[in-house]
Amino acid sequence: MGDYLLAWRNIWRNPRRSVLTILAIVFASGLLVFMLSFQFGAYEDMIDSSVRLSTGHLQIQAKGYQNRPEMHKVIKNPDRLLGKVAALDGVDAVTVRSEAFALAAGARRSRGIMVSGVRPDVERRISSLPGQIRKGRYLRDGDVNVAVIGALGAERLQIDIGDECTLIGQGRDGSVAATVVRIAGIFKTGIDEFDRTTMQIPLSDFNSIFSMEGGAHRIVITTKALADDRPVAAAVRMMGEASGLTVLTWDEMTPGLRQSIELDLIGGIIMYVILVIVVAFSILNTFFMAIFERTREFGVLMAIGTKPFRLVKIMLLESLAMTCVGLLTGMILGTAVTLLFSYYGIGMGESSELMAQYGIADRLYPRLSPLSIIIGPAIISVVTFITALIPALKIVHMRPVAALRG
Amino acid sequence: MSIVEVEEVSKIYHQGKMTFKALDDVSLAVDKGEFIALAGPSGSGKTTLLNLVGGLDLPDSGKVVLDGNDYSKMGDGQRADLRLERLGFVFQSYNLIPVLTAAENVEYILRLQNVEKAERIERVQSILDEVGLQEKHNSRPDELSGGQQQRVAVARAIVSNPAVVLADEPTANLDSKTGEKLLEMMRVMNEKRQVTFIFATHDKMVMDFARRIVSLHDGKVAGDQKKDE
Numbered sequence: 363m364g365d366y367l368l369a370w371r372n373i374w375r376n377p378r379r380s381v382l383t384i385l386a387i388v389f390a391s392g393l394l395v396f397m398l399s400f401q402f403g404a405y406e407d408m409i410d411s412s413v414r415l416s417t418g419h420l421q422i423q424a425k426g427y428q429n430r431p432e433m434h435k436v437i438k439n440p441d442r443l444l445g446k447v448a449a450l451d452g453v454d455a456v457t458v459r460s461e462a463f464a465l466a467a468g469a470r471r472s473r474g475i476m477v478s479g480v481r482p483d484v485e486r487r488i489s490s491l492p493g494q495i496r497k498g499r500y501l502r503d504g505d506v507n508v509a510v511i512g513a514l515g516a517e518r519l520q521i522d523i524g525d526e527c528t529l530i531g532q533g534r535d536g537s538v539a540a541t542v543v544r545i546a547g548i549f550k551t552g553i554d555e556f557d558r559t560t561m562q563i564p565l566s567d568f569n570s571i572f573s574m575e576g577g578a579h580r581i582v583i584t585t586k587a588l589a590d591d592r593p594v595a596a597a598v599r600m601m602g603e604a605s606g607l608t609v610l611t612w613d614e615m616t617p618g619l620r621q622s623i624e625l626d627l628i629g630g631i632i633m634y635v636i637l638v639i640v641v642a643f644s645i646l647n648t649f650f651m652a653i654f655e656r657t658r659e660f661g662v663l664m665a666i667g668t669k670p671f672r673l674v675k676i677m678l679l680e681s682l683a684m685t686c687v688g689l690l691t692g693m694i695l696g697t698a699v700t701l702l703f704s705y706y707g708i709g710m711g712e713s714s715e716l717m718a719q720y721g722i723a724d725r726l727y728p729r730l731s732p733l734s735i736i737i738g739p740a741i742i743s744v745v746t747f748i749t750a751l752i753p754a755l756k757i758v759h760m761r762p763v764a765a766l767r768g
Numbered sequence: 769m770s771i772v773e774v775e776e777v778s779k780i781y782h783q784g785k786m787t788f789k790a791l792d793d794v795s796l797a798v799d800k801g802e803f804i805a806l807a808g809p810s811g812s813g814k815t816t817l818l819n820l821v822g823g824l825d826l827p828d829s830g831k832v833v834l835d836g837n838d839y840s841k842m843g844d845g846q847r848a849d850l851r852l853e854r855l856g857f858v859f860q861s862y863n864l865i866p867v868l869t870a871a872e873n874v875e876y877i878l879r880l881q882n883v884e885k886a887e888r889i890e891r892v893q894s895i896l897d898e899v900g901l902q903e904k905h906n907s908r909p910d911e912l913s914g915g916q917q918q919r920v921a922v923a924r925a926i927v928s929n930p931a932v933v934l935a936d937e938p939t940a941n942l943d944s945k946t947g948e949k950l951l952e953m954m955r956v957m958n959e960k961r962q963v964t965f966i967f968a969t970h971d972k973m974v975m976d977f978a979r980r981i982v983s984l985h986d987g988k989v990a991g992d993q994k995k996d997e
Contacts, residue, residue, distance in 0.1 A: 368865075372867055662857070
């Protein structure tokens with residue numbers, strides 16, 4: 363019968379109160395595991411969707427191109443960089459893209475469109491777009507005068523697979539760029555703006571139509587993991603071939619995405635703080651009541667020679683035991699629920715259209731990670747310890763005679 | 769030599785603007801092995817005196833010395849250590865720890881003293897047998913009668929071999945027959961172990977058992993009668 367056993371038995375003096383307190387901890391920790399996994403999973407999906415669809419994790423551009431894209435702002439000899447970048451640790455794939463604004467005309471209608479020149483073989487590795495072809499096929503190596511277009515763009519131009527589309531724009535040298543392409547495929551990413559304004563053609567066609575003279579607008583890099591983006595960016599910046607160029611990370615290219623993630627995270631944190639405060643008050647109430655009910659007993663224990671700090675230790679052990687039981691149960695339940703939903707996903711219902719604006723599928727999948735399992739329960743354990751310490755420290759100031767009077 | 773020395777002790781309680789002199793210049797010496805009752809009506813100062821002897825409180829003036837240790841020269845921690853090693857307490861309401869069994873309640877004090885497990889078990893069994901609770905070692909306080917609980921309390925007070933046991937109205941919640949048995953048991957312990965017992969009481973039966981009665985009235989010693997004399 364040590365202090366540990368005494369603390370454990372003290373917990374069960376008032377089983378209902380202790381069970382409610384433990385349940386509050388179970389609920390809070392389980393919810394935090396699930397919600398943080400859900401949030402982290404959604405953020406990863408958002409970033410991954412954005413990165414896979416358009417920006418890549420990193421891009422190398424001519425200076426000023428990001429803020430003011432102009433035809434003449436090119437990377438003059440992109441192939442010199444490609445090989446070196448591809449050899450860097452953490453790099454998954456590298457490709458070159460160029461783009462130009464053009465007037466696209468179908469048989470009946472014409473609209474402005476962003477024409478992007480890509481290398482089909484590499485795009486299949488680097489981009490999610492080839493997998494989002496809803497009609498026809500994606501570009502192939504060796505294709506000539508062939509294009510894929512977004513579903514909304516095709517709808518506006520009233521063109522379909524096999525139809526011709528005339529493109530008129532301005533070349534890098536200021537000359538008129540014009541060609542006719544045949545629509546090979548129609549994609550639908552779910553991002554309306556992208557689906558409305560984007561057309562892809564093979565890079566070789568693009569270079570000749572828009573007189574690129576070997577230049578390119580973007581070198582797009584995907585890394586093996588999201589966390590590799592900064593180290594790879596730093597390594598590219600160190601390369602002599604990159605001097606005079608700008609290296610941008612995904613969040614610098616899509617600040618709106620980063621801000622929306624930060625905003626969502628702040629909203630989540632506010633909710634979690636409220637949740638933890640509720641748990642803290644539950645613990646505070648439990649321990650103030652315990653001290654109130656046991657004041658006389660503390661007086662007796664002090665009278666027979668127990669030092670106040672030993673009583674504080676017993677109270678903290680009680681808190682620790684309840685917290686451990688609650689946290690472990692909560693973590694197990696939270697992990698189980700998260701694993702279940704990470705398998706089946708969570709349908710977003712009416713929000714799916716909004717989510718589509720960020721390129722996220724209509725089902726979200728929570729992603730369990732050591733961080734999402736540990737961070738919430740760790741915060742709860744610190745808060746409950748501090749919360750239990752406040753009433754427990756009242757014992758230090760108790761006088762035995764006053765305590766004996768109850 | 770006296771085991772307890774109380775010299776010119778005064779104690780004043782303050783409640784708001786009111787002051788109440790619980791003890792007024794009280795002096796008392798208790799020898800080792802005495803069985804003494806502090807008697808007097810409610811408010812006479814007997815519990816206050818018992819608290820001062822137990823080092824649970826400090827006097828406003830005068831000094832209290834237990835077994836050569838002057839409380840006024842000791843800190844809270846030192847007085848707690850002295851209580852643990854040299855004093856035993858028996859309270860009116862038994863005040864056992866409700867989540868511990870009879871044996872665990874008695875054992876608790878030995879744990880505080882860091883006594884080895886084997887010795888703890890032996891001493892707890894022995895003392896519980898001595899107070900007649902052979903069958904109740906594993907009973908929780910709520911499974912025991914008032915008399916049985918008070919016997920556990922006495923066992924807890926005596927198990928650490930203290931120099932002095934302080935008992936505040938130990939028979940107040942017991943019927944006369946149970947109270948008498950308890951007092952007989954305590955007197956046997958007093959004689960067998962030479963432990964000094966000091967009671968605060970207004971129970972006539974306790975006074976009958978005591979070999980010395982110190983009467984208190986309005987915080988002053990009104991009489992000091994040794995029955996042997």
